[in-house]
Amino acid sequence: MSVYPIILSQTMFTHRDNLHYPFEERGLQFGDGVYEVIRIYNGSYYLLQEHVDRLFRSAEAIKLVLPFSKNEITNLLLDLLERNNMSEDGKVYLQSTRGSAPRDHTFPKNVEANVYAYVQDLPRNKKNLENGVSAITRHDSRWDYCYIKSLNLLPNVLAKQEAKENGSFEAIFHKDGLVTECSSSNVYLVKDGEIHTHPASNGILHGCVRMRVEQFSADLSLPFVENSFSVDDIADADELFLSSSTAEVMPIVSVDGTKIGNGQPGKITRQLQEAYEKDANIIRHTV
Numbered sequence: 422m423s424v425y426p427i428i429l430s431q432t433m434f435t436h437r438d439n440l441h442y443p444f445e446e447r448g449l450q451f452g453d454g455v456y457e458v459i460r461i462y463n464g465s466y467y468l469l470q471e472h473v474d475r476l477f478r479s480a481e482a483i484k485l486v487l488p489f490s491k492n493e494i495t496n497l498l499l500d501l502l503e504r505n506n507m508s509e510d511g512k513v514y515l516q517s518t519r520g521s522a523p524r525d526h527t528f529p530k531n532v533e534a535n536v537y538a539y540v541q542d543l544p545r546n547k548k549n550l551e552n553g554v555s556a557i558t559r560h561d562s563r564w565d566y567c568y569i570k571s572l573n574l575l576p577n578v579l580a581k582q583e584a585k586e587n588g589s590f591e592a593i594f595h596k597d598g599l600v601t602e603c604s605s606s607n608v609y610l611v612k613d614g615e616i617h618t619h620p621a622s623n624g625i626l627h628g629c630v631r632m633r634v635e636q637f638s639a640d641l642s643l644p645f646v647e648n649s650f651s652v653d654d655i656a657d658a659d660e661l662f663l664s665s666s667t668a669e670v671m672p673i674v675s676v677d678g679t680k681i682g683n684g685q686p687g688k689i690t691r692q693l694q695e696a697y698e699k700d701a702n703i704i705r706h707t708v
């Protein structure tokens with residue numbers, strides 16, 4: 422639990438109970454903002470620079486001027502962990518919006534962006550990582566700029582809720598029959614030793630973990646093919662897995678009630694999970 426959320430625009434640290442968020446706020450009223458979720462293992466960030474870089478890319482794409490430099494935000498985020506005495510596994514949620522101003526669609530003048538971030542505990546989901554999860558497929562009804570990590574998550578929220586009600590972990594999105602990504606993760610299909618995934622175009626979020634999965638594949642001499650696969654291809658997949666900062670590299674063992682391969686996490690998925698643990702410096706605690 423975060424003790425000190427931070428309001429970065431004023432480089433101020435405050436207890437979460439003292440934080441009063443204005444109701445005329447563009448994030449609340451228009452979803453006019455961007456965000457990041459950054460993983461923490463044993464009190465240290467994983468892929469911090471990649472997340473900061475993406476935050477700046479997202480902000481630039483929506484013409485939002487962040488009130489700090491990449492260095493400043495990086496130092497503040499490091500300070501945040503220290504002030505919270507963070508030594509466990511967790512995550513930081515960071516959000517920046519176009520600020521607080523009387524409601525009007527057009528950009529407010531002379532209004533500074535709001536930014537806050539806070540820490541939450543997040544134990545690794547070892548059971549799911551070991552056994553794999555199930556998923557459903559849903560039409561991808563999102564807009565054309567999914568590479569922007571925007572606050573507008575309603576299609577993602579609705580799809581994830583449907584997955585949950587179905588007893589599944591994720592919803593796999595598809596557009597015109599082609600799989601894009603999941604509601605809150607990237608998705609990959611393994612066939613004949615090759616890893617297939619949607620290209621890093623405007624149609625998906627360019628996941629920080631996806632970037633690492635591409636590197637792990639190269640390190641393991643596994644072809645990483647950025648070529649969309651179809652919903653129909655899923656039935657013939659040898660393996661399927663997803664990736665995100667909170668879910669890591671997670672095997673998918675059934676989709677819409679049909680088993681993937683033999684219904685167990687596959688060999689290549691296991692290799693990538695191992696590569697992830699090594700890369701993230703994960704220390705396995707025995708209980």
Ligand SMILES: Cc1ncc(COP(=O)(O)O)c(C=O)c1O
Pocket residue numbers: 458577602603604605606607625626627628629630631664665666667
């Ligand atoms: C839609 C979507 N795709 C992919 C991802 C994975 O991104 P990352 O690996 O940076 O966590 C996320 C993470 O939240 C997401 O929301």
